[in-house]
Amino acid sequence: MSLPDFFCLHSRTNRQRALLLLGTTCGLTLLSTPAFASEDDVITRMEKEMSRLQEAQAHVQQEQKEINHDMAIIRAELIRHRRAATPSQALNTSASKTVKSAPISRITQKTAHAFPVPSGSDETKTVSLQSNHTPTVLEPFVVGTPHSATARRDEVSLSPTGKSLVDIGPSSQLAVVGRRSEDISSRFAENGVGPHSRETVGAQAAGALGDHGVFHFGPVSIILGGFVDTSAVLENRHVASGTFNYWQDMPYPNEPRYHTNNFDGSARYSRLSLMARGNIDPERVISGFFESDFGAGAVTTDPYESNSYSFRLRQAYLSYDDNRNGLHFLGGQAWSLLTPGRIGIVPRQESLPETIEASMLAGQTWARQWQVRAVKDFLHRRLWAGLSIENPATLYDTTGFTNNNGSVALPNGGTATIGENGVGLTNDTTNFSNEISPDVIGKLAYDPRWGHYEVEGILHFPHDRVTIGHTGHNNTAIAGGGGGSMILPLIPSKLEIRLGGLAGWGVNRYGSALLPDATLNAQGAPAPLFGVQAQAGVIAHPNQRIDVYGYFGTQRVGKSSFSVNGTPYGYGNTGYSNAGCLQELSSLSCTANTRAVSEITVGAWWRFFKGRFGTVEGGTQLAYSRREIWSGIGGDPHTSMSQIFFDFRYLPFQ
Incomplete structure (x- = not known):
């Protein structure tokens, strides 16, 4: 992973956090400002600051969600290579090592970057994604918005907009079904119809599962x-x-x-x-x-x-x-x-x-x-x-x-x-x-x-x-x-x-x-x-x-x-x-x-x-x-x- 890529990824979140800090400081300043204005003016300013803080917080949460999502893709790639590797090719998972994954056949520019693994993980600090291999797709344990697939049958979108596509091979389709809140087999319909959005009443009538109430007990979810x-x-x-x-x-x-x-x-x-x-x-x-x-x-x-x-x-x-x-x-x-x-x-x-x-x-x-x-x-x-x-x-x-x-x-x-x-x-x-x-x-x-x-x-x-x-x-x-x-x-x-x-x-x-x-x-x-x-x-x-x-x-x-x-x-x-x-x-x-x-x-x-x-x-x-x-x-x-x-x-x- 290159330094420009690293800072590009994190600069957005850092900017949002800075906005939150600035907004909080402004809010505290308003609270401590002498009563040079009417009480209604002070309340109006406070309400505006609160609105800006809420918007900034929403942006930070969205950025964090995207980072967690992209990290999950990298973990899936590491798992696939560990399983496929011979003893002589085994990945060194020491925190002080850097592992290069096998190439990926097709991935969008957004998810083609390398992403850091949280500190304390026994996995690599950085992973480079390239071309020609198919990673197993693994989503976070709690899945938010239902996804849609819009390209080939062996491609699955992991973003709510359907824009971030990754190839997955047939042998990896069910490797993570037990940790999803929906069946992965319903994610392969590139027919423009796609699976039910679980929020729609038609899906609720059919028996849609939740994405918040997911519990894991060993191999059973x-x-x-x-x-x-x-x-x-x-x-x-x-x-x-x-x-x-x-x-x-x-x-x-x-x-x-x-x-x-x-x-x-x-x-x-x-x-x-x-x-x-x-x-x-x-x-x-x-x-x-x-x-x-x-x-x-x-x-x-x-x-x-x-x-x-x-x-x-x-x-x-x-x-x-x-x-x-x-x-x-x-x-x-x-x-x-x-x-x-x-x-x-x-x-x-x-x-x-x-x-x-x-x-x-x-x-x-x-x-x-x-x-x-x-x-x-x-x-x-x-x-x-x-x-x-x-x-x-x-x-x-x-x-x-x-x-x-x-x-x-x-x-x-x-x-x-x-x-x-x-x-x-x-x-x-x-x-x-x-x-x-x-x-x-x-x-x-x-x-x-x-x-x-x-x-x-x-x-x-x-x-x-x-x-x-x-x-x-x-x-x-x-x-x-x-x-x-x-x-x-x-x-x-x-x-x-x-x-x-x-x-x-x-x-x-x-x-x-x-x-x-x-x-x-x-x-x-x-x-x-x-x-x-x-x-x-x-x-x-x-x-x-x-x-x-x-x-x-x-x-x-x-x-x-x-x-x-x-x-x-x-x-x-x-x-x-x-x-x-x-x-x-x-x-x-x-x-x-x-x-x-x-x-x-x-x-x-x-x-x-x-x-x-x-x-x-x-x-x-x-x-x-x-x-x-x-x-x-x-x-x-x-x-x-x-x-x-x-x-x-x-x-x-x-």
Whole structure:
């Protein structure tokens, strides 16, 4: 390291410290100055001096952060050479020696300088970085702003701006994963989309980890995440679901709650997450992730006394990553493989809306459920292929039938058993469908230099048993569909468009609106319903503290029905009456089988406090939803709902 380089590096910090000293001296002088001016003048001067001191302190902290960051790169280079060196080539780590590292293939001018190692270290005093070798990238234990990569796949940016790039070889990618607060595999997307910024609400919904709450116990790291949340909604219809929209319950004018406004607020979506992760070796990592909140509604929950919402399991899974061979496995409860992503097929990088409402968005494809997933990446993590078997469920609609605890009376005198209310440790007020096989889901994800693209498919097998007299038989239908998603970074890190959708038979439960998957035919066999769901969004990040978004989503379902002796059965039967839907407390029926749900929403988040104490943010959102029904006697009137959401959130680990 040359003396000019050394003094160039430190002169900035020394100047800032001198400014701090000068400002402090000026401040003390003001305090000791005789009262030659008014008290207001003295206070004004003191406030100005305090402002200058704070600005100077911020500059010093930023410079120190950059120095620590650059020192970490040098330590990583030393570690790599020590491991690779033979006994005759071993580095002399005496504090009185100077070590020259092997060259580096490409590094920006800023990080190409040599940096000193703090006194007391057993490492070299100076290191010279040149060309032609690839260093292992090691970040400080506490990582601040999420990073982005913008060049080649074997390059990673270690600066918040993405300007300081260093090459890393495939053998060194996981050498430091155990000491990071995020997975290094999510840092290789040079698609202009990049990984979730952990500050965005979409990342928080996906299960973002913190960067402050990182603890190391030998080879195992414990990483904390989560937030304290208080949200509320004001709506022009009374739908008793809080900030979780249940669109199928959107009332018609025949119900008095259609004509009343409703306000509901809760802290029940406050969240806690934890990850334990350890390196088996520099290429293999095993981790376990757990996330929970209070979004459940046990039968003892009420809003009148203690608001004791149940502790809810959101995610709990283990994962194994072999970066050398490009193999990735996951087992447990996690976001379904059908959920759109941002980078390859990587956990906690799901592309979820930035909305406040807990149900996210009508038309959004998602589920959180048990699964066993295997993924292989190709072409230096540009192409990913995944296969998952996931816990099945079928949402049946039995309009027109008599349904008693999952036993459905058929017009031919038989009984179709489609499920049973929970027993033992399951919810005894919920009907669990009879399933014969897990859902089988496959996905391909591609990350070129611009954008992220996915295609996917699913097979689902609705199953029941029909009993006539004292004999019966089983019925299994084959359902499924396909879809995809994409993210288009119009202005990388500033403005992006998200598109996604899914279409098929018997897969409607994977949409936020929870439209039915199937009904029954005249013989009692499952009759899968066709459905389509789609969403589009524009998300902007004008600066590091503000996010603005707008989305449109829709979900639609087909119909399947029949009539016996003039009695209508099935879903969407034109013989059902909708004649009473528009008259309050009408004596006429309003069957109202939902045909479509659509939502348009806009909102924004503002991070108004951010520092070592974490992040405090607030958001607001406007939403308009519309529900349409299948035509029957009396036509097919629609209903709608307008809402405004508010949210304040404290993220201590961000």
